[in-house]
Amino acid sequence: MSSEGRVALVTGSGRGIGRAIALALAEDGADVAVNYRSDAEAAAETVAAIEKLGRRALAVQASVDSVEDDERMVDHVIDEFGHIDILVNNAGIASRGRFVADTNPDELLRVMATHALGAHHVSRLVLPSMRSRPRGDIIMISSVASLGFAPGGAPYTMAKAALEALAFTLAKEERDNGIRVNVVAPGLVDTDMGRRLVKAVTGITDIRKLDENSPFGRVCRPEDIANMVRFLVSPQAEYITGQKMNIHGGSANVG
Template identity: 85%
Template sequence: MTNLEGRVALVTGSGRGIGRAIALALAQDGADVAINYRSDAEAAAETVSAIQALGRRAIAVQASVDSIEDDERMVDQVIDEFGYIDLLVNNAGIASRGRYVADTDPAELLRVISTHALGAHHVSRLVLPSMRSRPRGDIIMISSVASTGFAPGGAPYTMAKAALEALAFTLAKEEQKNGIRVNVVAPGLVDTEMGRRLVKALTGSDDIRELDASSPFGRVCRPDDIANTVRFLVSPQAEYLSGQKLNVNGGGSAFG
């Protein structure tokens, strides 16, 4: 498919995992892509090479999304390189430590919320002037079904994702008049590095595939499942969708 021909995407946290899968899917559909990473330059470079092999333009930009200064530099660099940004995926995220509220370090709470919610606010705000100048704009927030399950031991993470969704639904109403769609994609457990760490912490198992038999449709969710949902939401087929949340969890499992 080439229905994103001429569009420029910025995907935060896209050197690995879900972000990488999204970046590659958007490139496959015709977009040029800016790969944001915080610390793993090698992984980001590999993702850039994979996109270029598809015949699309790509760059890697280092920035910690919880830093306003980093975000300003990142957005300026992407616009200098490509001319504009009309597709943003706020994917960057970190896990919390699984402690109860009584035992949570306030610094952890601030770090998790700043990365997921405040960072997404910063980057969205910075791309809006460019996005408003384009025929169509899309902002996708990668949330989690944790924001509806509210399991004990996850307050920083669930608070951050709930705030991210509040941002999305507010922004969808604010930017509708400017031709910008804003939607939320909420995965359950996904076979990524973060997902494997979660499974090990909860079950002691080093093999996430042991959960395939008890998962919806006989397998744990894959990064491509999330990427395919994003590519639908930013496609012409989803032209009339905004302010929506899609839970990508196979209908629900023990992990969401």
């Protein structure tokens, strides 16, 4: 699954799923821009890990909900690497899990702005560069939350549903420009966010205690998500666009 000679921008890639995606794309030959919002140390560690793989890497700070930040970020990546072939819209935040009646409007706006509006901003900004390349790929990291729409998570599920709507629309708009747009939707993943969610919902502090009752005997790992992304941007997936891949091990417990 070669991405040799391609340049990827992965938002929110200092840690967790984003870091795993950035490393996987580098392993496949891509140079990678590592976006982060506030944790410069984590981003620097991801950059160092990519460089150890023999690829070029760049850490670029931007809060994706800011149009000005996004413009500066994309310009910086193109100035450094010359173009952008792959965009992974991964940056995200959790909602507080409250019912609609108890949700602060500021939370709704913040979650929507990060997941959906930010992805729209960055996608719009990279399109001119992608259209000049032999192939472009945009991957939206969504969630199986948009399958079940469980109570207590309206800001998050609304944001992910909007993100998916963006992906399916963009896939149709950009197909004639050689750009593929797909959605990867994880279930529960062993990340900082996943561990916090498990603790908040169940009181369990060790997410590995869920392995026994999880599909295939383990909780999903960031690398499972990264492997789907690296496939979708590979030559083997050149005829796939406008699709959503649910990565939950076939679990029926998605909502």
